[in-house]
Amino acid sequence: MDEGLRSELSKQGVFTTTLEDLYNWGRKNSVWPLGFGLACCAIEMIAASMARWDLARFGAEVFRPSPRQADLMIVAGTVTKKMAPQVVRLYNQMPEPKYVIAMGACAISGGPFKQGYNVLKGIDRYLPVDVHIPGCPPRPEALLHAFMTLQRKIDEQALTGAQRPRHLVAEAPSEFPVPEFGAHDLVPPANPEIWQPPEVVRGE
Amino acid sequence: METLDQIKARVEAAFPGASVEIVPNAGVGGQRSLLVDHAHALDVARFLREDPALRLDYASNVTGVDWLDAVIKEKRKVKQVIAGVEREIEETTERRRPGYLEVVYHLYSMELKHGPLVLRLRTANRADNARVPSLTPVWRAAEFQEREAYDLYGIIFDGHPDLRRILMWDEFRDFPMRKDYVEPDDYEYEPTPHDDVLAKAKRHYQP
Amino acid sequence: MNSEPAKLENAPLAKPYELRPKALADGGQPGELLEISMGPQHPSTHGVFRMDVVLDGERVVKLKPVFGYLHRNHEKIGENTTYLGSMPYTDRLDYFCSLTSNWAYALAVEKLAGLQAPERAEYIRVITAELTRLQNHISLVGFLLQDMGASGTPLMYAFREREKILDLFESLTGARMMCNYMRFGGCRCDLPPGWLDQARQVVGEFPRFLDEFEALLSGNEILLSRTQGVGALPPELAVNAGITGPMLRASGVNYDIRKVDKYGIYDRFDFRVPLGDHGDVYDRYMMRVLEMRASLKILEAALRDIPDGPIMDPKSKLRGFRPRAGEVYGRIESPKGELGFYLISDGSPKPCRYRVRPPSFINLTILEDMCLGHYVADAVIILGSVDIVMGEVDR
Numbered sequence: 169m170d171e172g173l174r175s176e177l178s179k180q181g182v183f184t185t186t187l188e189d190l191y192n193w194g195r196k197n198s199v200w201p202l203g204f205g206l207a208c209c210a211i212e213m214i215a216a217s218m219a220r221w222d223l224a225r226f227g228a229e230v231f232r233p234s235p236r237q238a239d240l241m242i243v244a245g246t247v248t249k250k251m252a253p254q255v256v257r258l259y260n261q262m263p264e265p266k267y268v269i270a271m272g273a274c275a276i277s278g279g280p281f282k283q284g285y286n287v288l289k290g291i292d293r294y295l296p297v298d299v300h301i302p303g304c305p306p307r308p309e310a311l312l313h314a315f316m317t318l319q320r321k322i323d324e325q326a327l328t329g330a331q332r333p334r335h336l337v338a339e340a341p342s343e344f345p346v347p348e349f350g351a352h353d354l355v356p357p358a359n360p361e362i363w364q365p366p367e368v369v370r371g372e
Numbered sequence: 373m374e375t376l377d378q379i380k381a382r383v384e385a386a387f388p389g390a391s392v393e394i395v396p397n398a399g400v401g402g403q404r405s406l407l408v409d410h411a412h413a414l415d416v417a418r419f420l421r422e423d424p425a426l427r428l429d430y431a432s433n434v435t436g437v438d439w440l441d442a443v444i445k446e447k448r449k450v451k452q453v454i455a456g457v458e459r460e461i462e463e464t465t466e467r468r469r470p471g472y473l474e475v476v477y478h479l480y481s482m483e484l485k486h487g488p489l490v491l492r493l494r495t496a497n498r499a500d501n502a503r504v505p506s507l508t509p510v511w512r513a514a515e516f517q518e519r520e521a522y523d524l525y526g527i528i529f530d531g532h533p534d535l536r537r538i539l540m541w542d543e544f545r546d547f548p549m550r551k552d553y554v555e556p557d558d559y560e561y562e563p564t565p566h567d568d569v570l571a572k573a574k575r576h577y578q579p
Numbered sequence: 580m581n582s583e584p585a586k587l588e589n590a591p592l593a594k595p596y597e598l599r600p601k602a603l604a605d606g607g608q609p610g611e612l613l614e615i616s617m618g619p620q621h622p623s624t625h626g627v628f629r630m631d632v633v634l635d636g637e638r639v640v641k642l643k644p645v646f647g648y649l650h651r652n653h654e655k656i657g658e659n660t661t662y663l664g665s666m667p668y669t670d671r672l673d674y675f676c677s678l679t680s681n682w683a684y685a686l687a688v689e690k691l692a693g694l695q696a697p698e699r700a701e702y703i704r705v706i707t708a709e710l711t712r713l714q715n716h717i718s719l720v721g722f723l724l725q726d727m728g729a730s731g732t733p734l735m736y737a738f739r740e741r742e743k744i745l746d747l748f749e750s751l752t753g754a755r756m757m758c759n760y761m762r763f764g765g766c767r768c769d770l771p772p773g774w775l776d777q778a779r780q781v782v783g784e785f786p787r788f789l790d791e792f793e794a795l796l797s798g799n800e801i802l803l804s805r806t807q808g809v810g811a812l813p814p815e816l817a818v819n820a821g822i823t824g825p826m827l828r829a830s831g832v833n834y835d836i837r838k839v840d841k842y843g844i845y846d847r848f849d850f851r852v853p854l855g856d857h858g859d860v861y862d863r864y865m866m867r868v869l870e871m872r873a874s875l876k877i878l879e880a881a882l883r884d885i886p887d888g889p890i891m892d893p894k895s896k897l898r899g900f901r902p903r904a905g906e907v908y909g910r911i912e913s914p915k916g917e918l919g920f921y922l923i924s925d926g927s928p929k930p931c932r933y934r935v936r937p938p939s940f941i942n943l944t945i946l947e948d949m950c951l952g953h954y955v956a957d958a959v960i961i962l963g964s965v966d967i968v969m970g971e972v973d974r
Contacts, residue, residue, distance in 0.1 A: 204620040206627055207649055207970055208674035208756065218738040233621075248973075250541050251627055251648040254619055274651075278559060280668065283659065284652030285548045285555040286540065305674075305756060351545040353556040366560060399905015399924065400693035429818050433908060433919050433936040476921070478908050478936075482818050482834045488908060513821025515944050524654075539647035539973060549655060568659075 188327045195239075195265065196322040199315070202238035202258065203231030207245025209272040209305040216308035226315050235261040240318070242311075243297075246274035246281055247288040249354050253346045256294050260343040264335030267322075269314050270297045273304045280304060293358035294344060373486040374425065376404050386419055387412050395492060405476070405490030410505050413493055414531075417510040420479060420489065428479040428489055431511035436521035438498070438550045441471040471498045473527050477507065477514070495527060498550075506532035524549035612640060615955075619648040625722065625962065626969030630946075637954045642947045646940070646973050653974040657933035662688055662763070662900055665933065670757040672935060673971040675715045678707040678748070679913040681761035686842060687909030687920035692902040694764035694892045701844045702885040703766050706778065707751070707758075708911075709874040709881070713785065714744040715914035716825075716867040717792075719966045723864060724796065726963040727805050733796065740788050743781050750774060763900070764892030775882060782878045789871060797868065806861035810949040810961035813858065820944045824916025825866040826965060830858035836912035843911075847884075848877045863964040901928050915939045915966050935974055939967040 174184050185193075205213055217223040217231065232238040235258045247255055259268070270291055273279025278289035291297060298321060301314045325333045334340045344362070347354040374382075380392050383406075390412035395405045408416045420428045443466055450463045473495040480487030493504040506529035508514045518529045519538040526547035529535055537544065546553055561573035618629030627648035633641035653672065657665045669684045670677035682704050689696065696704065721737030745755045750771055752758040760767050796802055812822070814830040827834055835852045837845040853869035855862030904926040910919035916938025923932035942965050950958040 207651075208671055210626070211674060211756065214734075215738060215742070218742075219735050220739070220742050246649060246651050248648060248650055250539075250650065251619060254648075258620055280671070281651040281656065282559050283555075283656055285553070285655065286647075286650050286652055289559040307755065349541040349543045351543060353558070357556070357558050397905050399691060399903055399907055401690055401905070401907055403907065431821055432823075432910070432917060433921055433934070435921055435932075435934045435936075437923065437932050478919070478921070482832060485834070485839050490908070511821065512816075512819045512944060513941055515820075516940060537647075539650040541647070548652070 191327065192323050192325060196319040197227040198230075199226075199228045199240045199267070199318065199322075200230045200232050200238050201228055201240045201242050202235055202262065203233050204258070205242075205244045206247060206251065206255075207272075207274065209244035209275070212305045212308055213242055213244045213271065213311060216311045221308040221312060223312070223315070226312070226319065228315055235259075236263065238262050239265065240267045240269065241295075242269045242271050243275040243291045243295075244271040246279070247291050248284075248286050249288050250286060250349075252288045252291075252294060252354060253348065255291065256344055256346045259295050260346070264342050265333055266335075267298045267318055268295055269299045269301065269311075269318065271301050271311060271314070272306055273302060276300050276302065288354075293363045294347060296362055373481075373484075373489070376406065376489070379420075379426070379489070380406065382423075383416055383419060387415055390416060392416070403488070403490060405492050407492045407494065410493065410503075413505045413507065414510065417491070417507050420491070421510055426489075427481045427483045428487065430480045430482045430487075431477055431507070431513045432480050432488065433476070433478040434507075434514045434517035434521065435476050436525035436527050436549065437474040437476060438525060439469075439471050439474060440498075440551050442469050443467070444469050472496070473498055473502050473525055475504055475518075475521060475527060477511075479511075502526055503528045503530055505530050506535075508532050523547075526550070618645070625967055626972075628962075628967065628969055628972065630958070630962070632955060632958065634955055637956075639950045639953055639955055639958050642950045642958065644943055644946055648973065649969040650973040651970075653935060654933055658930060661928045662902070662930060663897060665930075666761070667757065667759045669935075670759050671970055672937070672974065673913065673915065673918070673939070673968045674756055675718060675968055676711045676914050677756060677758045678711045678760060679911065680918060681758065682708055682843075683909065683911045683913060683918045684920050685761040685763055686911055687907055687922050688763045688902065690909045691905065691907040691922055691924055692763060692895075692900075694895050696765045696843075696892060697889050698844075698886055699769075699888040700765040700890040702881055703770065703890065704761065704843055705845070705848075705881045706878060706885070707748070707760065709878045710744050710747060710778070710781075712874045712914045713871055713878075714741045715966075716871050717741055719963075720792070720796075720864065720867055723860075723960060723963040724802075726960050727802065733792075736788075736792060740785065743784075747774070747778055747781060750777070762891065762895065762897070764895030765890045769890050775885065778878075779882050782875060782882065785875055786872070789868065789875075793868060797865070802864075803861065805957075805960065806864060806964075807859060808857070809860045809953060809957050810964065811857055811859045812945060812949055816945060816948065817858070821941045822916070822945065823938050823942070824912070824914070824966075825870055826863055826916065826942055828852065829855035829862040829866045831856050836910060836917055840910070848880050850874075850877050860960055860964040867966075899928070901926060906932075910936065913938060915968070915971070916942055918971075935971075937971040937974060939965065940972040940974075943967060943972065 169184055177184055217229055223229045241259055270276050274281060275291050278287050281287045282289055299314045299317050301310050303310050376394055380394060383392050391409040393407040395407050397404050420426050446465050448463050449460050451458055451460055475493045477491040479489045495502040495504055506518055508518055518532055521527050522535055523537045523539050557576055565573040613634045615632050617632055619627040629645040631643045632639055653668055669680040672680045717737045717740055721734035724733035748758055749755050751774060752760040812830050814832050817827050817830045818832055831854050833854055850873045853866055855866055902924045904924055906923040908919055908921045910917050918938055919936035921934040922930050925931040949961050
């Protein structure tokens with residue numbers, strides 16, 4: 169629509185928009201997180217939803233107890249190898265469109281517990297992550313920033329074309345294989361389709 | 373509370389044939405501990421709990437410790453007659469100590485408000501005979517902590533009511549807190565490793 | 580693998596629940612038992628804790644806690660790093676109470692190396708530890724009420740007050756939760772200017788909030804009927820099972836390590852140790868409220884008497900710290916119970932054995948005994964009244 173006509177109409181009290189804008193506007197302002205916390209970061213997540221930071225301003229205060237009703241998984245804390253299958257299963261149970269925020273150093277890479285034998289070195293080995301927040305634990309402001317980043321990401325998604333969101337691509341996977349408990353480690357230790365070991369340039 | 377030597381004497385008097393040994397502690401506090409044999413461990417534990425002067429009714433901390441095979445060097449002063457003159461010289465003896473696993477109990481008394489008394493049990497070796505008697509029948513506080521020692525160290529507690537893995541998953545086969553446990557090599561290293569981490573990183577990046 | 584299961588002599592397991600005795604007497608059939616797994620992702624399990632519960636109707640017949648979903652190898656990492664390197668990890672044990680965990684670890688290493696914190700540092704430790712106790716207990720009460728179905732309001736009030744204390748921690752240590760503040764033989768940095776006045780203000784305002792909180796809750800009809808007589812813990816079982824902290828004292832056993840060991844400078848403060856006599860959830864709730872009032876008394880005295888002076892033992896050295904070979908067990912009264920550190924040194928810069936005695940893990944030993952025969956909704960609040968933090972339970 170012509171921009172001048174749109175502005176003229178809005179002066180007359182008629183607002184026009186595109187379906188894409190309306191759809192994304194609705195989606196981005198009601199991102200309901202799954203109410204589950206793993207470790208220390210979960211306490212900051214709770215603090216962010218309390219009166220001082222008031223996550224409700226972003227339409228995301230409705231922590232859903234069931235993954236079937238949630239749009240967003242905040243991986244708040246260390247994912248241990250014993251917990252990883254459950255996290256993946258919870259993600260699989262969430263309906264599309266769904267997003268993941270990896271909150272804190274542990275969820276990104278294992279963080280301070282990277283050297284632990286039972287610590288998963290980053291949830292992105294099994295799940296596609298949309299926003300990473302560094303920090304140990306990240307302050308509530310950082311979580312709010314992650315929310316705003318996610319909202320921007322949703323807002324910018326075109327509904328058609330190659331860049332359209334995953335839930336509109338019929339052949340894109342919505343579920344990811346759940347790792348199994350092995351005798352020494354999780355089997356497989358990572359999902360090779362979504363994660364490859366990063367190339368680390370080492371100084372001599 | 374009585375001194376450890378008095379307690380040892382009383383335990384030995386109460387249970388003839390029990391082998392009770394005092395383990396020294398070279399640290400600043402010098403908190404020594406009692407090493408008890410397997411056959412009398414339950415009796416001694418019950419005695420420590422019931423004795424009116426001790427009443428150690430509270431087992432605070434129960435934990436496993438792993439001691440690898442080691443060569444122990446001991447220095448002793450020996451008097452020797454050299455060329456007709458008696459002299460004191462230092463002699464170093466080397467002794468191979470086979471490895472073992474150890475369970476340490478820290479006992480306090482809530483009734484008399486004293487403690488701690490440190491009780492130790494040792495397994496015969498680290499491999500096929502890593503067994504000790506469970507003290508859970510005496511102190512229920514040991515229930516989960518003994519399960520943890522079983523999970524992480526592989527110490528089998530005979531007589532434990534529910535000996536299963538507690539922290540790791542049931543299919544897990546290793547005992548990760550043992551000193552010779554090799555953890556899965558599944559993470560990337562920072563670009564500037566040093567010391568032990570450098571050695572690990574080299575192993576990791578070897579083609 | 581193990582031989583015949585042993586009977587617990589002094590602490591018998593709770594009496595097995597009889598399957599619907601009344602219905603059976605009327606000629607009914609025992610219902611099918613329902614096995615459910617609560618957790619590790621469950622809104623009322625306080626983290627990644629799992630309970631395998633067997634239910635007869637709504638009554639709990641069997642309950643087995645399953646741990647390990649947050650087992651992040653604290654002890655193994657502690658054995659592979661230097662003594663000081665473990666200090667930040669102790670923050671993440673009980674992530675509500677990083678300062679008391681710091682203190683427990685510092686206390687154990689000081690005993691191992693023969694260090695003594697100077698007077699001012701001891702006062703700072705008491706002040707920060709009691710502030711930690713305040714914010715731990717207030718959040719616990721909020722979460723407990725949340726579990727009872729009072730969703731939101733009490734927890735919001737609790738977190739409002741908690742934030743004031745976290746602001747104090749932040750201005751002192753630079754971090755809201757992971758303070759990493761104590762050092763062996765003292766504290767990392769001195770109080771910033773104006774901190775004491777700010778702390779006095781927070782402490783001065785706290786009783787008014789507590790009065791308000793109690794007016795809302797302590798006599799509340801719903802709270803009374805949900806908590807009184809639920810999950811009673813007899814004192815003999817509590818002692819034998821190694822229960823510590825407010826939970827033990829709710830059962831009427833007078834054992835507070837601040838009074839027994841008199842670590843730090845706790846012998847200088849006059850405070851009372853509240854005791855319950857039923858050991859039910861209500862007593863455990865009241866214990867927390869009364870302990871907060873006792874902590875406020877300690878805080879007032881400590882904030883009044885704190886002297887000037889150095890905050891580090893001059894003998895303490897941060898680099899090349901190698902304590903003599905030997906072993907030590909140091910413990911303090913953390914807000915959740917007895918937090919102990921057992922260290923074995925072999926004279927090298929790393930501990931040969933590094934063990935944490937986690938209070939909330941051992942306090943869960945009798946969870947099943949307390950829950951048997953109660954409704955499954957009560958099992959949730961019994962768990963809430965134990966006050967667990969998974970970082971410490973699983974380490």
